[in-house]
Amino acid sequence: MPAPAPAASGHDVPFAAASPSPAYAAYPTPRAMDDGIGPEAYRQALEQSNAAARPLSLYVHLPFCQHACFHCTRRPVTTADRRLAEAYLSRLDREMVLIRRHLDPGREIRALRWGGGTPTFLTLDQMGDLIDRLDARFRLAADRDREYLIEIDPRGADVFTLRHLEALGFNRLSLEVLDLDPEVQRAINREQGRGMTEQLLDEAERLGFGSVNLNLVLGLPRQTRDGFIATLEQVIAMAPSRLSLFHYRHAPERFPGQRQIRSADLPAPREVRVMLQAAIERLAAAGYVHLGHDRYVRGGDRLVQALAAGRRRDDLVGLGVMAVSRLDALHVRNPLRLAAYEAALDRGELPTVAGHRLSLDDRLRGAAIEQLTCDHHLDLSAIGEAFGLDAEAHLAEPLARLAGAEPQGLIVREGPRWRVTPSGRLMIHRLAATFDAYLDAPSPQPEAPPS
Ligand code: SF4
Incomplete structure (x- = not known):
């Protein structure tokens, strides 16, 4: 049954608006959380997680730069x-x-990620100390198929850092490159020569790291189509196994550092879409496959496992200030301020300050968002079958909003299936945002990190 025409509401997503929507690596986003959920709910969820015996991942947030x-x-x-x-x-x-x-000591950690901030801000000794502590408290897997990833700022790491990380058990790296154009780098106060990244990539290959990801960012100040394509071509020539294309979000009222960026230096949304289109074409020509959530992977990077991991729903325990934990139906977050995080632990308490219990509606919307962002289509029959209900009826309200993108050529309806067009791919976050029930909720300050 066709969805009704979109009704005007404060939640309507303007498909051509200037600021990007959330990237939806997970739904609901931390905007859904409130302070009605605290340590007791988290403890119970940890114990229930043992009974369900789902795979368990760890995220450690290291906030220093x-x-x-x-x-x-x-x-x-x-x-x-x-x-x-x-x-x-x-x-x-x-x-x-x-x-x-509250965790069964027999549960093995097969996926570990250190993010920040800059995890490599730690000295080599401090990194070793942290791995020792993690190993003493949890059961870290040691086999080749584990996935231990660390985010690296190439300005603060060298070949000795990589050798140390490899000895500690890390087998995946994610390097922040952003843009190699010196004009763009000056505009964001981050001067980072290409040689820094190349040196780390060479050493990572020599040491046998199974996967190296480079992060690029679209929409930065002073960025132009030609400049970004030049960056992309240099990066493709470095042949990383994975590439991520993220979008800059300009919100100087929330992030004081962004007040140093002149609005006039920002590329227009139309220019950003032109850059993204050119990037998608070049990545496809270079053999990269879209993995979902703005990530691309080359065939050599254990593609099948990567695709499966992109959909895997491990229970995730987040450690550190701002860290988010996701235990099936419960998402919780630690304080956003370092002092509040440290004070809770000094009182001997779990520092959980906010959370959200997922409803059936959250799960349905999350399934729709995942299909759109990963597969570029929406199959309501498949979602309905997976949940044992009429997905079209349950999602009538967001589908009405999504229908507003059809006359603009961003999406095409084919019965219960909605197909994202090539133009729609360039605005995939905006299409996904039509299913976000918390878009108008205040965002936590600062943003909780991806985990
Ligand atoms: S973008 Fe810069 S300041 Fe922000 S976390 Fe990364 S290295 Fe630190």
Whole structure:
């Protein structure tokens, strides 16, 4: 049955609006969380997670950075003093102890990720100390098929860092490149020569890292189509196994560092779409396959596992300030401010301050968003079958909004199947946002990190 025509509402998503929508690596986003959920609900969810025996992943948030990049939305702790990390590592250890009490010690950690901030802000000794603590508190897998990933700022890492990380058990790297155009780099206060990335890629290959991802960002100040394509061609020539194309979100009222960026230097949304179109074409020609969620992978990077992992729903335990945990039907978050995180642990309490319990409606909307962002289509029959209900009837309201994209040529309806057109791919986050029930909720300050 065709969805009704879209009704005008405050939630209507303007498909050509200037600021990008969330990227929806997970739904609901942290905007759905409120302070009605705290440590007790988290403890219960950890224990229920044992009974369900789902795979368990760990995310560790390391909030320190040596320099402030103007475009940043993470509000890291900016300092050159490595000793500040010591107190943080001991709080992380307390958090591990509190969580471990509720986890079955037999559960193995097959996926670990360190994000930030800049995880490589830690000294080599501090990194070793953190792995030792994680290993002592949890059961870290040691076989080749585990996925231990660390985010790296190439300005703060060298071949010795990679050798140390490999010895600690990491087998996946994610390098922040953003854009290689010096004009763009100056505009975001992040000067980073191409040679830094090349040196790390060479060493990563020599050491046998199974996967190296490079992150690029579209929509940065002073970015032009030609400049971005030049960056992309240099990056493709480096042949990383994975590439991610993220979108810059300009919100200087929320992120004070962005006030250093002149609005006049930002590329127009239409120019950003032209860059994205050109990038998609070049990546396809170079043999990269879309993995979903703005990520691309080359065939050599264990493609089948990568595709499966992109859909896998492990239980995720987040450690550290701002960290998010997702345990099936419960999502929780730690404080956004370092002082509040440390104070809770100094009182001997789990630092959970906000959360959200997923409803059937959340899960249905999440399934629709995942199909749109990963497969570029929406199959309501398949969703209905998976949930045992009439998905078209349940999702009538967001489908009415999505229908507003049809006259613009962004999506085509074919019975219960909606197909995203090549133009629609360039605005996939906006199409997905039609299913976001929390789009108008206030966003946490600063943003919770992806986990
Ligand atoms: S963009 Fe990355 S390196 Fe730069 S300040 Fe933000 S978290 Fe730190």
